[in-house]
Amino acid sequence: MSTRLLIVEDDENLRETLADFLELEDFIVEQAATVAEAKPILESATIDLAVLDIMLPDGDGYELSQWIRNQSIETRILMLTARGLEKDVVEGFESGADDYVSKPYRSKELLMRIKALLRRPVAVVETNTIEINGRTVDWRSMTAKYNDDELHLTSRAFSILKLLLEHKNEVLSREAILDACWGKDVYVDNRTIDNFISNLKKQFDLTHDNSYYIKSVRGVGYCLMNERKNT
Structure with missing residues (x-):
């Protein structure tokens, strides 16, 4: 089955050239x-990957x-x-993007990024809220609470x-976390x-005593484990 892509770009020449x-x-x-043209396509067709420009006429x-x-x-x-x-890269990832490429771009590099993304599972947060060890996270409002007290988290x-x-x-390397949350080619010390x-x-009591806990993998990175604990 062929892979279907959607390009959302208001510059006709750029859009046609990339297509x-x-x-x-x-x-x-x-x-x-x-945006108005893109939504019906996303709702009615199976799109494996959407390439989005940020500045669009209607959003x-x-x-x-x-x-x-x-x-x-x-x-x-x-x-x-x-x-x-x-700040633009960070906002892109916070909005749900899987990757972020700045213009002007190299066509072959963009192609490799697209192919790499297509090998990854689709990242979908199925609900707006999730409970983690008794803490409630609301993705839409970007808030987290524990016993009605707000947890102070940065974006x-x-x-x-x-x-x-x-x-x-799944074990994520520090480099993978850096690329996803800071952007590629951004230098951040591993200690950060x-x-x-x-x-x-x-903040979330992510220890082995709870159903959600973080496991450190020496020399690699981190893994958020989710296991049912016996009560």
């Missing part, structure tokens, strides 16, 4: 110039990405945009927690990631 390139690589390519790629995740539409999301500042901490949940029982993980463990 032609991807069709030569044997992908079926759907196109949309606006932006962040909103569309968040809408896709809230609708539990099973597609991978790649942001392709001229906005390459760190980066939410991104890391979401990534770990989407890949629960370790500190975020340490804080999450404390």
